[in-house]
Structure formats: C-alpha cells, structure tokens
Amino acid sequence: MLGVAIAITLMVVDHRRHDSLQQLRDTVAIVNYPIQLAAETPGDFIKWTSESISNYNHLLDENRRLNKENLLLQGGMQRFKALEEENQLLRDQLGASLRVGERVTLAEMTKVDLSPYRQQIWINRGSNAGVFTGQAVIDAHAIMGQVIEVTPFRSAILLITDTLHSIPVQVLRTGLRTVAKGTGRINNLELPYLPRSADVRVGDLLVSSGLGGRYPSDYPVARITSVGRDPNGATTIAAAPLARLAVDEQVMLVWSLDEKLQAVPVDEPAEESADEPVNEPADEPADEAEQGESEE
Incomplete structure (x- = not known):
C-alpha cells in the first residue's frame, strides 16, 4: 500500500508541477542509461554475430558457385581459343569438322601421385x-589425361606426362600430326616421331587431333618449348603441358557429342577393365598404332 500511495503522490505532483520533477527524471535517466545499455549489448552482439555469419556463409556459397561457373566456361572456351588462333593464321582446316559443345562434369581431386614412374590423380567421381x-x-x-580405373565412387586419371601415356596431337600452325609422349616429369612432354624436316617452331601450339577416339579433337595440349638435335643427329622436340597438372583442385570429365567418342563397352578389347590393376596402361595398344601411323 505504501508503494501505491507514493506512486499516486508522485503522479499528482508531476501532473501539477511538471518542472519540479524534471531534474529528478533526468538524473534517473542518466543513472539508468548504462544499465540499459549493458542489458541490450548482449542481444545486439548476438544479432550482429548471427547476421555476420549468415552474410559470410552466403558469400562463400556465392564464391563457390561463381568459381564452378567460371571453370566450366573456361573449359568450354578452350576450343574457341584454338579456332581463334587458327583463324588468325588464315587457315581453314577445321571447317565443318569442328564440333564445339562437349558436355562436361565437374569433379574434385582427392589424391595425387607424381612419382617418376607413375603420374596419376584420383577424383571423387566414379561409375x-x-x-x-x-x-x-x-x-x-x-587436356590433363584419361580415366584408367573406375570404382563406384572414385576414378584414377593417368596424366599425359606419365611415361606410359601417349596422345595424338596436331601442330595448330601447320596441321602436322604426331604423338606426344609423357616423360615422367610434370612439366615436360616429348615428340619423338617427327622427321628432321618437320616444320616445328618453339611456341607452336599442340592440340588434340582426335585420332584413336580417345580424346576429342582441337583441345589444347601443350606448347613447344625446345627444338634441337641429340648427339646422334636425331631431332629432339620438347613441349610443356598447358594444363595445371596436379595443381587445380577441380577437373572436368568430357562427354563428346560425337558418337564415336562415347563410352566403349567394358568387354571391348581396347578398354581395360576397371577391376584390373592400375599399373597396366589403359591405351597402350592404341598408342602403338598411332605411333606407327605417325612414323609412316
């Protein structure tokens, strides 16, 4: 009752003599402000933290999405770059044979093996x-390489620099076809099947020729870095792969629109079963045939 009586008295006094209690009201407000601020600070901090984390996660998701889109666009642009360079040299060899638009699927690298005897990576995509x-x-x-072993959830990729790997290529400037072989070094390929009179220059771009049906044609492979002769007089030509082998975390699997580059049945002799050991090359017979064709 006493509290009610005091409250009523203060209300009456404040109504009749408002100015007399203004100083008291200001004093109470000043004393109460730090208490009010301290009470509101935890809630404001939690709200600010929650919004900051939400914005950060949103930015991370947006960044991942944009990176994937950029990677897909860059992969699709490779063939356009080859076409542009050839057009600049006033060549028309591609013509109607250029097929732009292979379907690609992103995959992430999970394991890397870069020993001199075996250069391969594993990705998180399988059968x-x-x-x-x-x-x-x-x-x-x-181009990075080709799939040599498939499990339900993972696949092994033999890199183009592996000593067991060969890829049919074409010198974009001249149209000269040959085979690029791996050397066991991550930054080096060799072209051992070219005659001395071959028109090859340092800086020439090598693209996939599509022979053998292993790789789609007109994708960049490497660029010539040196042209010379060994002590026996044989021509020695080296090239540096353009792919960032074992560096990029994301790679792309290519499905060609051309029927001849679709998946070959497992029981076909040209393909190696996914259950066989990885140590055996997946395409050695095809490579030997391509090498013989190049020598002729």
Whole structure:
C-alpha cells in the first residue's frame, strides 16, 4: 500500500508541477542509461554475430558457385581459343569438322601421385556418376589425361606426362600430326616421331587431333618449348603441358557429342577393365598404332 500511495503522490505532483520533477527524471535517466545499455549489448552482439555469419556463409556459397561457373566456361572456351588462333593464321582446316559443345562434369581431386614412374590423380567421381574407362579429363586450360580405373565412387586419371601415356596431337600452325609422349616429369612432354624436316617452331601450339577416339579433337595440349638435335643427329622436340597438372583442385570429365567418342563397352578389347590393376596402361595398344601411323 505504501508503494501505491507514493506512486499516486508522485503522479499528482508531476501532473501539477511538471518542472519540479524534471531534474529528478533526468538524473534517473542518466543513472539508468548504462544499465540499459549493458542489458541490450548482449542481444545486439548476438544479432550482429548471427547476421555476420549468415552474410559470410552466403558469400562463400556465392564464391563457390561463381568459381564452378567460371571453370566450366573456361573449359568450354578452350576450343574457341584454338579456332581463334587458327583463324588468325588464315587457315581453314577445321571447317565443318569442328564440333564445339562437349558436355562436361565437374569433379574434385582427392589424391595425387607424381612419382617418376607413375603420374596419376584420383577424383571423387566414379561409375555412379557415369564415368567410364578411357574418358578424357581436362581442366580450365587444357587436356590433363584419361580415366584408367573406375570404382563406384572414385576414378584414377593417368596424366599425359606419365611415361606410359601417349596422345595424338596436331601442330595448330601447320596441321602436322604426331604423338606426344609423357616423360615422367610434370612439366615436360616429348615428340619423338617427327622427321628432321618437320616444320616445328618453339611456341607452336599442340592440340588434340582426335585420332584413336580417345580424346576429342582441337583441345589444347601443350606448347613447344625446345627444338634441337641429340648427339646422334636425331631431332629432339620438347613441349610443356598447358594444363595445371596436379595443381587445380577441380577437373572436368568430357562427354563428346560425337558418337564415336562415347563410352566403349567394358568387354571391348581396347578398354581395360576397371577391376584390373592400375599399373597396366589403359591405351597402350592404341598408342602403338598411332605411333606407327605417325612414323609412316
């Protein structure tokens, strides 16, 4: 009752003599402000933290999405770059044979093996995603290699620099076809099947020729870095791969629109079964045939 009486008295006094209690009201407000601020601070901090984390996660998701879109666009642009360079040299060899528009699927690298005797990577896509033995793999810059072993959830990729790997290529400037072989070094390929009179220059771009059906044609592979002769007089030509082998975390699996580059049945002799050991090359017979054709 006493509290009620005091409250009523203060209300009456404040109504009749408002100015007399203004100083008291200001004093109470000043004393109460730090208490009010301290009470509101935790709630404001939690709200600010929640909004900051939400914005950060949104930015991360947006960044991942844009990176994937950029990678896909760069992969699709590889063939356009080859076409542009050839047009600048006033060549028309591609013509109607240029097929732009292969379907690609992103995959992430999970394991890397870069020993001098075996250069391969593993990715997080397998038969459940439609991956097949012999499938071409690229990154945002050029061809990386091909699938040599497939499990339900993972696949092994033999890089183009492996000593057991060969890829049919074409010198874009002249149209000269040959084979680029791996050397066991991540930054080096060799072209051992060219005659001394071959028109090859440092800086020439090598693109896939499509021979053998292993790789789609007209994708960048490497660029000539040296042309010379060994002590026996034989021509020695070296090239540097354009793909960022074992560096890019994301790669792309290529499905060609051309029927002849679709998945080959497992029981076909040209393909190696996914259950066989990785140590045996997946395409050695095809490579030997291509090498013989180049020598002729």
